[in-house]
Amino acid sequence: MIFSATFSQCRLCILAVLLLVIVVIAVVASTTLASVISGDSPPTVTNDTLPGSSCASSAVGSAEALVGSLFTAINAAKCEMTRADQWPADFAEEALNNGLREYDFVIVGAGTAGSVVASRLTENPRIRVLLLEAGDDPPIESEIFTLSSSLHRSSYAWTDYAETNPNCCQGMRMGRCYWPRGKMLGGSGSMSGNIFLLGNQQDFDRWRQLGCDQWSWEEMQLLYEKATTASMHAASVKPVGELVLNYFEHLAEHNDLTRLVLNASSELGLRYIPDLAEGTRVGYTEAIPANIKSGRRMSVAKSYLGEVARTRPNLQIIKNALATKILFSSDNSRAVGVEFLLRGRHQLKALVRSEVLVAAGAINSPKLLLQSGIGPGENLIELGIPQLADLPVGHNLHDHGMLPLLLSFEREIAVSQSVGDPQSVADYFLRQSGPLAASISIMGFINTNASSSSQFPDLHLVSHTIVPAGTDRNTFEFLQLRDEIVDGISRAANNRSLLQIYGSLLRPQSRGRMRLRSADPQAHPLIYNNYASERADQLTLLRYVRFVQRMCATRAFRNYGLQMLHVPIEECDKLAYDSDAYWLCYVKYLYIGAWHPVGTCRMGADTDSNAVVDQRLRVRGVNGLRVVDASIMPEITSGNTNGPTTIIAEKAAIVIEEDWNEKVA
Incomplete structure (x- = not known):
């Protein structure tokens, strides 16, 4: 709706x-x-107990x-x-009443990438941009980032489920992987955990080995520096968007958990990481950079787009506008506009002089290309969509995925008050502090390959929250685990507190794909995620389990009596507990999505038959069309993907304006 x-x-x-x-x-x-x-x-x-009514005692x-x-x-x-004025005004009524003019660029999607590109391009007053967003302004739950999970399965999210996969997600409802994405200004960046990580140098070295030699780690760092200092160079009459990053607030009660995890990791020889700005590397830290300020989310839709939109007449945004098709010239050689459905009932067209920029994310960007006739012939032919370009759109889909492990405490540890406690609510609204403004995570990066001494990790660990067993099922509801598994966890915990550790593959080998289910633009896509289908991924996850068991053997963990919780799973319990076969069965049930999809419009060299876009993000085989978002990644980066997506968009804005200047010169 x-x-x-x-x-x-x-x-x-x-x-x-x-x-x-x-x-x-x-x-x-x-x-x-x-x-x-x-x-x-x-x-x-x-x-008698309501404020202002007659009370039992006099006053x-x-x-x-x-x-x-x-x-x-x-x-x-x-x-x-x-405040409505922190977001761009909606141009929809003007479009309905007076129609749309021709633009230099039409951008599809006001998520992280679309917001950055729209903001950067319109720094040039000669460039006219129309930005289309399928959702609306984010709700207050987005501002309070600790309430982000409440946006799942709401009107502010795309809610999809992958096709059944025997290698993963068997413990989720319906036995299918859950694929949520943000449907609002800021996209998934308005409902994610806010964490900002660039990845590491080796990620971009691999990109270069795959033919993307114009994308270097050094350039990513320079663009990151530009993004975080942009407003310092802005004239007062021309505000410039910027990347707002701060560390999460940590509560006093969080100190015990921090010391516990950092001490255990130190016993295993892992160093402390004081700063992740130079890239993810082997070690542990609680200093986690995020798009936050004073306890509030600072998505780039707010800090880039909302900050500047009302001062730029050359930038117009239409909300609740679902792009349904890219329009092409009569000879199908050039993109000339976008057809979109406004508020579910008005069919409109926006025309461009220069380019259409697709920034709808790793699922919706390939979906729009396929709807427009760009993609593999077999999928288009069966749906009756005329093919304009035969490209591997939708292939190379991958994600970090995550495998939760649960550990139970014999000795209790300090736990912060509930986010729903009246004091927590008052602290947040009056002082932007307390549990609603804080993180309770400790983050680690490890190299599980015993034969390698590399400081580049292959696994990302997040030691997350302490959950009072039997009283707080929200975490498991959020993960969409089946009721019988949640009940089994509660029984096994026996009222003891739990430590959750999520392990994510930083270099997954498994690849999936997405296809159109129907020619109807409003139909859900077909997603074949194929998590853990490669043996190499299964073995890395197995090494992750063994690493956590080594943590349990440290003096720090033994001091709290921490031990792995045996999660009852009928099929796995037929196998010898703690055998490799048992844990590989556990992976089948509880290895689920991390919601970091990338790769479906892969970037590559001109000679790369697996590439959808070139190094300047132009779609191959047609003119006037680019893709700018995480879907262009040839391989996923080592950490949360919102940060690299921001920097991809920064680079894209530069090359797009360079090409535009060359044309109009």
Whole structure:
């Protein structure tokens, strides 16, 4: 369902007011907000316990004034977070009433890449850009990044499921891998964990070996420096978007967990990483850079696009606009525009003088190309779509994936208060601090190959949250694990706290693909993720399990009695527990997506038959069309992919403007 901007804002206000009412009731009546959020039955609230109503004891008015002051302060903070002017204005009504002019560039997708490119290109006042976004402004849950999981399976997300794969995701509902993506300004960058990692030098060395010699680690670092200092060089009358990065706040209660994990990793010979700005490398750290500021998400849609859009008449954005087809010239040699569906009912066209730039992400970008006749013939022919260019669109799909392991504590460890606790809510809205503004993660990078002394890792570990077993199922709901597995975890934990460790392959060998399910642009795609189909990936995951077991043997972990939790899985429990065969069976059930898809519009040299785009991101075989997002990666980078996508877009904006200047000169 696609909401209009007005309806969305009203909905947010209603939700926020309801939340605030609950908070005030909870503060006054000593009711925990956590019980409301979790669905547990709260204490009965009668008219006598409501703020401002007749209370059991008498009052002279000052107490009611204090409660009113609290409500006013929190409401003001909420209003500040949901200001409409932090986002670009919607040009939709103007388009419906007066039509659309011709643009120099039409960009499809206002996610991370699209926001950067639109912002950078329109620094040149001679360049006119139209940016189309299928979603709307992000809701308040996006601003409070710790509530991002609540956006899954909502109108702010694309919700897809991969086709059944016997090698992975068997423990998920329906036995299929879950594929969420953001459907709003900022795209997945408005609902992800905010983490910003560039990857490492070896990633880009591999790109060069694959024929992408114009993409170097040194250039990525220079572009990163430009992105983080852009506003320092901006004239006051011409704001320039920039990358906003800070470290997560860490609560005092988090210190015990930090010391525990860092001490254990040190016992195993892993060094502490004080700064990841120079790239991911073997070691552990709690200093995790992220797109945040004062407890709020700072997606590039806000810091690049929202920061500048209202001051640039040469930049127009249309929201709730689903691109359905790329339009081509009569001889099919050049892209000349985009057809899109506005608010689910108005079919419009936007024409371009120069290029169409597709920045819809690793699933929706290839989907749009296929809908437009660019891709493998067998898929297009069976759907009756005329083929314009025979390219391997949708191939080379891969993702880090992640395998959760659970460890149980015999000795309890400090746990921060719930994010739903009234104090947590007040701390966040009044001071932008507390659990709602904090991270409880420690991050590690290891090289599991015993024959290699390389400092380049092949596995990414995130030691995440402490979960009171049996009282907080949100983590497992978020992962979409089957109910019987969640119940089995709760029984095995026996009311002990749990440490979760997620292991992700930094160099997965398995490759999948996506195809069109139907010629209908609104149909869900076919996704064949093929996680863990390669033996090499299975063996790396097995080495990950053994590494965590070595952590359990360290003095630091033994001091807390940490040991691997035996998760009941009927098929695996027929095998000898802790055998290699057992853990490979565990992989079949619990190796799931990390939601970092890349590669489906692969970049490569002109001689590379597996490439969809060249090194300047131009789609091969047609003119006036480029792809700018994570789908162009020939191989995935070593860490969360939102950071490299930002830098890819920075480079793309440079080469696009270079080519534009050459044409108009």
